[in-house]
Structure formats: C-alpha cells, structure tokens
Amino acid sequence: MTTVSVLASPSRYVQGKNAIAELGTHLKGLGRKPLLVADDIVWGLVETSLSAGFRAEDLPVTRVGFGRFTTPAAVDALVEKIRSGEHDVIVGVGGGSAIDAAKAAGHLAGVRWASVPTAASSDAPTSALSVIYTEEGEFIEYRFFPRNPDLVLIDTQLVAGAPARFLVGGIGDALATWIEARATERGQGTAMAGGRPTRAGTALARLSWDILWENALPALDAVRAGVVTPALEAVVEANTLLSGLGFESGGLAAAHAIHNGLTAAPQTHGLTHGEKVNIGSVTQLVLEGAPTQEIEDFIVFTTRVGLPNTLTEVGLSPQDTKELQAVAEAATAAGETIHNLPFPVTAEDVVAALVVVEGLARRVRAEHGLPEPVKYVAQH
CATH class of the missing domain: 1.20.1090.10 (Dehydroquinate synthase-like - alpha domain)
Structure with missing residues (x-):
C-alpha cells in the first residue's frame, strides 16, 4: 500500500461571465490548430462568441460533432481526426462525454487538450481521467492519463442559461x-x-x-x-x-x-x-x-x-x-x-x-x- 500522497490539477482554470469569448486568448499558447469537439446543440450556443474570439487571435475554427457517450469507438474516431487534420490541441466543449472523449483522444494522439464545459453538471473537466461507456451508457472503465487538462474554461452565463x-x-x-x-x-x-x-x-x-x-x-x-x-x-x-x-x-x-x-x-x-x-x-x-x-x-x-x-x-x-x-x-x-x-x-x-x-x-x-x-x- 502506497504512502506517497499526490495532488493533481489542471494547468489553468478560467471561470466567469462570457468567458467563452476569451477561449481563443487562453488557447493560443497551447496550439495554433485546435480541433473543437461539440454536438450541434452546444455549438449553436457557443459558435458566435467563440468564433469571434478565435478570429481575434487568428485561430482557425474547426469543429467536429459528438454523440451521446464516450465510447472506445468515439475516442478512436477523434484520434483519427486529430492526426488527419494535423491538429495540435483538442478542445472538448459541452458535457462530460465530449470532454472525456477529447481528453482520451488527446492523450492517444499525443497533443494537448482543454475542457470547456457549458454546464456545471460534473467535476470531470479538471481531471486526468476519462470514463468510458458502451453505446448503451453502461460503465466500462476509467482511463487514466499522466497529466490533467492544460486549460479548463467555464462561462457562467452559459451555465445560467442551461x-x-x-x-x-x-x-x-x-x-x-x-x-x-x-x-x-x-x-x-x-x-x-x-x-x-x-x-x-x-x-x-x-x-x-x-x-x-x-x-x-x-x-x-x-x-x-x-x-x-x-x-x-x-x-x-x-x-x-x-x-x-x-x-x-x-x-x-x-x-x-x-x-x-x-x-x-x-x-x-x-x-x-x-x-x-x-x-x-x-x-x-x-x-x-x-x-x-x-x-x-x-x-x-x-x-x-x-x-x-x-x-x-x-x-x-x-x-x-x-x-x-x-x-x-x-x-x-x-x-x-x-x-x-x-x-x-x-x-x-x-x-x-x-x-x-x-x-x-x-x-x-x-x-x-x-x-x-x-x-x-x-x-x-
């Protein structure tokens, strides 16, 4: 039984009203070709403010959709997107599943990753792990990573609107x-x-x-x-x-x-x-x-x-x-x-x-x- 104590944390945590508009500012130090992971509903909520912030920082806006659960197949598909598009940072935007998938894919692809929850619905965004499920939503496993997200950003106005x-x-x-x-x-x-x-x-x-x-x-x-x-x-x-x-x-x-x-x-x-x-x-x-x-x-x-x-x-x-x-x-x-x-x-x-x-x-x-x-x- 180990007697060593460990503290893990994300590199940077950003929270506040309308913070989504500043995502590009905080992201530009992590990479110049981000891949955004968000379902259609979430994207409809964040696209305008997020895109304006990205343009201000001269970052391209590349978004891929996401399904309901963080499955092994969903993670592998994101890894392929990262590699084929030569992305250097992946950003999970929305709920816990999109964020967990982005973390798992970022780890496998060897790029940096960021968590952008649009609701304060779980404590998963800051962690160095993802929860993997079946297509039906049954728990399969925890996947552990050697580091936490490079950035966690949460817009409290989005939370208020959820x-x-x-x-x-x-x-x-x-x-x-x-x-x-x-x-x-x-x-x-x-x-x-x-x-x-x-x-x-x-x-x-x-x-x-x-x-x-x-x-x-x-x-x-x-x-x-x-x-x-x-x-x-x-x-x-x-x-x-x-x-x-x-x-x-x-x-x-x-x-x-x-x-x-x-x-x-x-x-x-x-x-x-x-x-x-x-x-x-x-x-x-x-x-x-x-x-x-x-x-x-x-x-x-x-x-x-x-x-x-x-x-x-x-x-x-x-x-x-x-x-x-x-x-x-x-x-x-x-x-x-x-x-x-x-x-x-x-x-x-x-x-x-x-x-x-x-x-x-x-x-x-x-x-x-x-x-x-x-x-x-x-x-x-």
Whole structure:
C-alpha cells in the first residue's frame, strides 16, 4: 500500500461571465490548430462568441460533432481526426462525454487538450481521467492519463442559461466528494491521482461541501431566472474546480462505485451522472452507519435541491432483487473505489443498504413535509 500522497490539477482554470469569448486568448499558447469537439446543440450556443474570439487571435475554427457517450469507438474516431487534420490541441466543449472523449483522444494522439464545459453538471473537466461507456451508457472503465487538462474554461452565463437539472446533477456529484474523501482519508486506499489523499485535496473536498450547503438553493434560483449571481459563481466553482480537485486528490469511495453499478440497470438510463451518484451518497452514509442526524439532514437538503434519494426516483424498488444484486456486484468488483472505505464491503452489504434507503428517505421526507418520491421511467 502506497504512502506517497499526490495532488493533481489542471494547468489553468478560467471561470466567469462570457468567458467563452476569451477561449481563443487562453488557447493560443497551447496550439495554433485546435480541433473543437461539440454536438450541434452546444455549438449553436457557443459558435458566435467563440468564433469571434478565435478570429481575434487568428485561430482557425474547426469543429467536429459528438454523440451521446464516450465510447472506445468515439475516442478512436477523434484520434483519427486529430492526426488527419494535423491538429495540435483538442478542445472538448459541452458535457462530460465530449470532454472525456477529447481528453482520451488527446492523450492517444499525443497533443494537448482543454475542457470547456457549458454546464456545471460534473467535476470531470479538471481531471486526468476519462470514463468510458458502451453505446448503451453502461460503465466500462476509467482511463487514466499522466497529466490533467492544460486549460479548463467555464462561462457562467452559459451555465445560467442551461437547464437547472444540469446544475442539480453537478451538485449531486460534488456533494459526494467530501463524503468519499473523508472515508478514503480514514482508510488505506488511494485517490485517483495515484497516491494517498493530500491534505489539500481533502480540504478542497470539504470546502466544496460547505459552499454547496450555503449556496446551492440560491444558485438554482439564479439559473431558473437565467442570470449570474455570486451564489451561482460559488456553486460553479464548487461543482467544477473544488470538487474536481477534491475527488481526484482526495479519493472516491462507495458513492461513485454505486453510480457505476447503477449504469448497468436499464431502468436508470437517462438520469444524469450526479443524480445516480446521489443515490450512492445516501447508500454510503447507510453503509458507514453515519449519525442519524447527518443522514436525515442530507436527505432533506438533497430533496430540496431536487436530487433523488430513493430507489423509486431512479426507476427501481426494493423488490427489484435481481437488478439490485447486479448493481451491488458491479459496485463491489475488484478494483472499484468502494474498497477505499475503511472496512470490508460485500455485495450483500450494498443490497441491504440500497433496500434500507427507500424506506429511510420516505420516512424523513414525510416527517419534514417534503414531497413523496415520483417514480422515474426511463425512455427506451
């Protein structure tokens, strides 16, 4: 077991209102022939401002579309685009999948890469890893790289204009960061950066948590109004930078392992990454035997944010024995991050915790006058 601690981070992080117009300014030092990866919807949002900034810096605008998931084939296709076009930097623009694909392709092609999220929906943009899925959205593997993105740029006006559900998902992803980092610190596991957690990584995970509890609800008010406020700026930084550094250099545990297991259940397809992670967070708290008040506070807060904390809200039920067993077995597979918990965990333990979560969350919500869970139905 390693005793070396590692901190990983992007070379530069840029955040602010209308920052997309300055992408060319920050990108020109990385390369002169960028390849932009963005789907049609995202491109429609950024093309005008981005292109004007590129023209000002005498950079060509070359964009390739992207599908839904970061699959091995999608990554390989981007590698071929990079090589055939002789591009020297690749830029993932949009959601986590486009960004993860750009990182993976940039690594394989031996060029620099940048992350430009258009929503604060996950903490993936800052990291030196990509999550690879099947065409159906089932988790395959993590791919790790020897360095982080050369640039992460996020325009908070774009975040304010995105659907509120994206920010909600990012909050769910980021709330897990502290829950998992403190568990990794107590145990003997390693962080995604390749060593034991650093004090800095763990502290940033806690800072992300504190910011979210103070600012998440007013930040969502800002997004629903389509405006940028200090609360939204704080949450964007917590979701993207602080959570990104916190998970990579602080450690993942059960919440993300259970998310990975949930991707194998067709009933959960269509949910955001952070929505599934939040089920993992509640389940981890149960597995840990966390204080009752802490669990109840978490359920109340995440319900108010709009995150699922029952099986019902991710399309499952305690009676779905076969599916829950499959989720638990995937979550406890060898090498999964659940083994960073400071105690052994079996698939049976995970099934029991998942079953308990349903009744527990329903009880807490009823006691606080919060809405009953609404059944999620995946669109197939």
